[in-house]
Amino acid sequence: MAKHPYQALPQFTRWSKSVAALPYPEVDPVVSFPMQIGLSDRVATAGSCFAQHIARYLSQSGFNYFVPEAAHELINAVPEMAKRYNYGTFSARYGNIYTSRQLVQLFKRAHGGFESVEDAWRNQDGAWVDPFRPAIQPSGFATLDELRADRENHLAFVRQMFAELDVFVFTLGLTELWYNKADGTALPVCPGVSGGEFDDSIYGFTNLTANEVIADMTEFFELLKKVNSRAKVILTVSPVPLAATALNRHVLVSTTYSKSVLRVAAEHLCQDFDQVNYYPSYEIITGNFNRGRYYDETLRDVTEEGVSHVMRLFMRHVTGAELDAAPVVTQQQPSDFLARMNDVVHVACEEALIEASLEEEESSSPSA
Numbered sequence: 374m375a376k377h378p379y380q381a382l383p384q385f386t387r388w389s390k391s392v393a394a395l396p397y398p399e400v401d402p403v404v405s406f407p408m409q410i411g412l413s414d415r416v417a418t419a420g421s422c423f424a425q426h427i428a429r430y431l432s433q434s435g436f437n438y439f440v441p442e443a444a445h446e447l448i449n450a451v452p453e454m455a456k457r458y459n460y461g462t463f464s465a466r467y468g469n470i471y472t473s474r475q476l477v478q479l480f481k482r483a484h485g486g487f488e489s490v491e492d493a494w495r496n497q498d499g500a501w502v503d504p505f506r507p508a509i510q511p512s513g514f515a516t517l518d519e520l521r522a523d524r525e526n527h528l529a530f531v532r533q534m535f536a537e538l539d540v541f542v543f544t545l546g547l548t549e550l551w552y553n554k555a556d557g558t559a560l561p562v563c564p565g566v567s568g569g570e571f572d573d574s575i576y577g578f579t580n581l582t583a584n585e586v587i588a589d590m591t592e593f594f595e596l597l598k599k600v601n602s603r604a605k606v607i608l609t610v611s612p613v614p615l616a617a618t619a620l621n622r623h624v625l626v627s628t629t630y631s632k633s634v635l636r637v638a639a640e641h642l643c644q645d646f647d648q649v650n651y652y653p654s655y656e657i658i659t660g661n662f663n664r665g666r667y668y669d670e671t672l673r674d675v676t677e678e679g680v681s682h683v684m685r686l687f688m689r690h691v692t693g694a695e696l697d698a699a700p701v702v703t704q705q706q707p708s709d710f711l712a713r714m715n716d717v718v719h720v721a722c723e724e725a726l727i728e729a730s731l732e733e734e735e736s737s738s739p740s741a
Contacts, residue, residue: 419467428461441534550579607649632655
């Protein structure tokens with residue numbers, strides 16, 4: 374007879390057995406997963422930059438990565454062009470969806486449930502920019518009519534995606550959010566960073582709480598069920614730190630707050646909705662068991678070795694497929710190897726535009 378409840382628990386519940394005693398590539402916090410993705414299941418992805426890795430691995434492994442908004446065959450004939458115009462980066466050309474508020478408003482805009490006061494921005498070259506997808510068109514749109522037509526076409530594909538998908542993988546990325554004060558329109562980036570002009574009489578800032586994220590996602594799940602009752606959802610939390618914080622405090626503190634809120638919200642949502650499950654990519658990348666090996670020299674970008682650990686376990690537990698382990702990066706490996714690794718894991722990240730804009734200003738400043 375056990376003297377206390379801990380004696381009856383499996384070894385993966387003990388740090389000494391399931392973390393400290395294992396080589397870091399063998400640590401498996403997934404243990405088991407309550408749902409399975411089949412080869413024919415239509416899997417759609419959205420969210421922050423890290424969600425792009427799941428799309429890449431699924432498509433390369435022969436699974437049905439669902440991309441309703443695909444490039445025209447003439448663009449597909451030049452793969453780099455399709456990539457440049459963000460086709461296939463996610464299941465539709467919505468770019469990064471960093472916050473829960475963006476996601477629920479995207480669904481509403483696609484289904485006619487939310488008419489935003491935001492319409493179009495201008496970039497520094499005078500081209501038109503979609504405020505909801507500021508980096509989706511590399512040089513912007515030539516005319517306002519072209520932008521609006523592309524947006525309507527895009528939203529039609531978004532409706533199709535939500536109606537026809539079997540599994541929706543969403544990566545929660547941020548809690549910091551810029552919005553239009555008139556109607557609460559959530560924006561993926563602060564106006565002025567990639568088009569538009571910042572005006573504090575028009576735009577406001579908020580840092581979502583766990584309760585607000587839960588409320589947003591709850592509304593989204595309920596809306597999704599109305600158009601697709603069979604849809605299942607996998608939530609992840611992005612392990613990529615904030616590029617910058619709008620708050621007057623250290624970016625590390627803001628990062629810790631944001632990721633903690635998102636992780637708590639994900640836990641509550643999985644308890645509240647049977648069709649929603651959590652996959653621990655955040656824990657695999659940020660866990661101290663890997664001793665920081667899963668970040669590159671910037672301490673922000675995730676290396677291919679880290680992505681491989683996440684996806685090897687994802688494929689094993691969620692799809693039943695086995696992948697080979699990625700090569701271990703060591704100090705002895707040549708620098709060009711690291712460059713190749715960084716190139717492999719390059720992702721489109723609109724949040725990085727903040728840092729890029731600041732660096733451009735600093736370099737052009739007389740005191741720089």
